[in-house]
Amino acid sequence: MQFSPEKVTTHAAPLIANRGFLLTRSARDRNDRLEISLWLKTPQGPAQLLINNERAVFFVEQTSLAHAKSVLAQQQVNLDEIKALPLKTFKQRPVFALYFLSLREFYQARAALHKQGIKCYEDDIRPDDRYLMERFITADITFAGQQAWLTPKFAGTFTRFEHVKCKRLDKSQQTDIKLSTVSLDIECAMSGELYSVGLYSENCQQVLMIASATDIAREQQANPDADIDIVWQADEKQLLLSLLAWFQAHDPDIIIGWNVINFDFSLLQKRFDLYGLTFAIGRDAQAPYWRKNKASEQQFIDINGRVVLDGIDLLKTATYNFPSFSLDNVANTLLGLGKKVTDVDNRIAEINHNFHHDKTALARYNLEDCRLVLLIFQHTQLLEFAMLRAQLTGLAIDRIGGSVAAFTNLYLPKLHRSGYVAPNMGDGEQGFESPGGFVMDSIPGLYKNVLVLDFKSLYPSIIRSFNIDPMGLIEGLKSPDTAIAGYDGALFSRTAHFLPAIITALWQERDKAKVENNAALSQAIKIIMNSFYGILGSAGCRFFDPRLSGSITKRSHSILKTTKVWIEAKGYRVIYGDTDSIFVHIGDQHNGASSRALGKVLQDDINHKWQQLLKTDYGIESALEIEFETRFSKFLMPTIRGQDIGTKKRYAGLVEKGGEQQLIFKGLESVRTDWTELAKQFQRTLYLKIFNDEPVADYIKAVVADTLAGKHDQLLYYRKRLRRKLSDYVKNVPPHVRAARLADEIYQQQGKPQRYQNKGWIEYVMTTNGPQAKGCQSAALDYQFYIDRQLMAVADAILPFINSSFDEITNSQMTLFDR
Known part of the structure; x- marks a missing residue:
């Protein structure tokens, strides 16, 4: 059911039929009329579809219609049409459709009616989303339109179509349209000043790097055979302009990165603003449009004709889970590869040093980060996942989460055709x-x-x-x-x-x-x-x-x-x-x-x-x-600790896969991020021995003795997330927060930047003077704490089932030591 029938107009230019994959969509007012813009990737290249014959619409109950008309007349809001439709609410009340020629009038009307307590239905559906869903269009589109004139600046870069009519592309007609991708990563000073931008695509692996003439000469002398494409930039302004030129020349459909929106693009926008430059990264040379989630402070970016996909967000949407979503950890876990930096924990200092003394090394590091992101996308098929999700649901390809929107896209047009409007x-x-x-x-x-x-x-x-x-x-x-x-x-x-x-x-x-x-x-x-x-x-x-x-x-x-x-x-x-x-x-x-x-x-x-x-x-x-x-x-x-009652969502077992034994843990220490590696290794070995009916007393005694002897010190770190700012922890101050506060005090005294004030992860150990962060330890490790809180806790979850206990085994050992 199309609520706003297309008005047929005769034009001299012929209609051109084509198809494509939807990249971005938007709606805006142009000359006081609603205009929907769809950017596609077609077999012939990028295309912009301009749709000017749609109207914004919402619904009010028949019993509210007279009041609504009165309110809108008083507020001087222009209505294009009021139309009775064969639609009703879930409470079986007939509704009327209110149509508006512009978004401005639509929003004014909605606000005025809300203020008077008049209920509006489906007034939160964006016109561009409604246009697509009512035609059952998800991501694959077939369209016909007239090719519009473009200025010489854009000639050959994309095609613009006007007076467009779109339909869903049948699955039988779909063919693969390959989207071009670039992985982007920036390096900068703590103050935000840019050092370099890495760009890694199928056809170009390049780093734009700021350098003086002296720097360039030094780098060329030190690295005469450098196998990396560095394009030297005189200053930050030139770097920004060169970045825009790169996008114009290479014209990627998809930009990927790691925290790429909230860090890389956010910082780039600030640097463009600093120099009074337009961040003209859109295919039509327009600046991006920024949105922010009020609850989470997460930012979103809309670029005309290009899609930005963040690796972290997309992995989470695809239900991947890691103890840490740092690029180094995810790359190591999935690919067995890590960053090209000597000391990951102090990489900021190393980046600063390399920018001033070894720019080629910084370029390699910058480009490797880009490559790692691209490899992760390829390994996990993240781009394919995002495209398929868009094809199945009609969600924008860069949409994070979006389960409710996906359901709405699929359900609403069917609901309308059965005579109902959606509830609020x-x-x-x-x-x-x-x-x-x-x-x-x-x-x-x-x-x-x-x-x-x-x-x-x-x-x-x-x-x-x-x-x-x-x-x-x-x-x-x-x-x-x-x-x-x-x-x-x-x-x-x-x-x-x-x-x-x-x-x-x-x-x-x-x-x-x-x-x-x-x-x-x-x-x-x-x-x-x-x-x-x-x-x-x-x-x-x-x-x-x-x-x-x-x-x-x-x-x-x-x-x-x-x-x-x-x-x-x-x-x-x-x-x-x-x-x-x-x-x-x-x-x-x-x-x-x-x-x-x-x-x-x-x-x-x-x-x-x-x-x-x-x-x-x-x-x-x-x-x-x-x-x-x-x-x-x-x-x-197992049982709940200290009770005879069985646990829930916690168990372990031994299975055979491919002729090999495999331990499965659910909810136990071995799969939890807040337990030490010592506890995890101890649990895996202990359980495997018990499952295979092997003796365990000597093993337990050996682990305890080696722990007391300091042989497992590298396994005693806790790793926990600081979910709030340090200043927000007032009443309850857990060990990892105490360790973070102490560490930042030490860094401040040493004149170094504080690390833990604004959330993040911390590694720490328990010492005889309490919790202390990695790299800031001044007291001896509290080995007895680890034996009691880690080893005993793990062992006594399973030992009672073989008629033993941690105390029974270790006390006999301590008796021997005491003689």
Whole structure:
């Protein structure tokens, strides 16, 4: 349904048909009319589409229309049209569409009506987003338009089209359009003064570096055969102008980097402003548009025709997790590569030194940072992931998070075509909350042969099976006799719904992606599907209603409890369950082959039972699918420290993969970032010995003795994040904050920059004088602290299950030492 039909105008110039991949979109007023600008990458190169025949729109209820017209007349806000549409709210109230020719009038009208308490629907949908979603356009576009004249400055750099009509490009017509990418990194002084800019693309690896004539001569003499392309710049102003010239010459679609928006681009903008220069980095030589998240202070940048992708943000969106997202740590973890700097902890000092004394070394460091980012993107297929997510959901390719927006893009146009406008936030049922995922009470112990049965995408499969859907809830409540019962009074229509079909389509695409080994597509679809429950359960979503989320989570509780009953009726013991997984102890007599065969039997039997139950009790087809996922040959479910009660979300086990034994830890010290490396190594070795029925007393004694002898000092560092500014820690001052404050006092006394005042990470040790930061240690290490708080804590989680304890083993050792 198009709320604003395109006005047909006859033009002399012929329409040119083409297709492309959407890079950026924006809406603005031009000559007091709304103009939507879409930048694409086409097979022929970059193109700008200008759409001038759209109007901004929102909706008001019929009962509010007279009041709304009166308010807008008093405020002298121009309305282009008021139109009755076959649309209604979720409360079955008819609405009228209010159209505006300009964004200015749209915003004025919205503000005036809000002030008078008049409810406006969908007044937060941007016109450019609405234009795309109402045509079911995501990222692939086919269009027809008239080629517009460009000034000689831009001739040949991109093509501009006017009087454009766009449609979604059918999947069968899609062909790969390669986006050109450059990795950008800057080096600068602590004061912000630029030293160099590194640029690394497929066709150009170059560093723009400030240097005097004397510097250049020295570098050429010292490095006559330097294998790096350095373009010397006389001063900072020339560097900035050369950077713009580089972008004009190489014209990349995508700019990638590490904290590239909040650091690199933010600093570049400040330096351009300092010299009174326009940061004309857009394809149309326009400056970028900056936005800021008020809550997090995170900045966002919009560049006409170019996309900036930050590696850290994109890795998090793709659900990667690292103890530290520093470039050095991520590159080492994923690639086994690190920065080209001698002392990472003091790299600022080394960068400053190299700029003044060894610019070629600084250029290598600068360019290597660019290369590492590009290699990380390639290794993790981050660009492919971002493009596929855009194609699946209509999200802008650089959108961080965006689960709610993705849902809106996919759902809203379908909702309109069924006669509804979307609700506003807060319109859903209020006053109660839905529970989270079901976590069973665990039965602690050290087990042989534990099978893990996992429901495949449980929440999405519940949505598919029980037709859980925002509009389906409204329609189901209208026809209770034929609806599917949910929870908390929810009823879901058997025929009027969209979300189950959306998820089914995504599910099928993911299965296909798995067959084709397309990891980026599979991951993108998984994240989208799994986000839909969170959206329905989030008060930040316009479709939030606890009856929706409750009908998912409470159903999952019932499914896990019923499945547990079925398994235990066969004589096996369910020792734990968490959200979508069930852990089953099948007995000590099984070997690997018989365990796996039994896991397959349990899987098939449970799936059959669910198909029968849903068909008999609800008259629906089951999309529930449990899979035999893992066999632990040995498995530990520990107790809560100091209690006999089993833990939740904490366990360890031994599995066989590819003919090799592999330790799996969940929630225990070995996978936590706030435990020392000593504790982690100790836990891994100790557990492996116990799982393999090997003696452990001598090993424990040796680790204790070596710790006391100082042989493990390099393993005793804690690493923790300072989540607030140091000055914000007042009542509760944890050890890592005390270490940070002491370290910055020392740096201040030495005339060095303070490191820890404004958040970040700190490494520290526990000494006889308390916590002290790495590099600022003045007291002896408190070895007994590490033995009691680290080694004993790890050991006593498992030793009682073999009838032993840390004290029992180490006390015998201490008795020998005392003789």
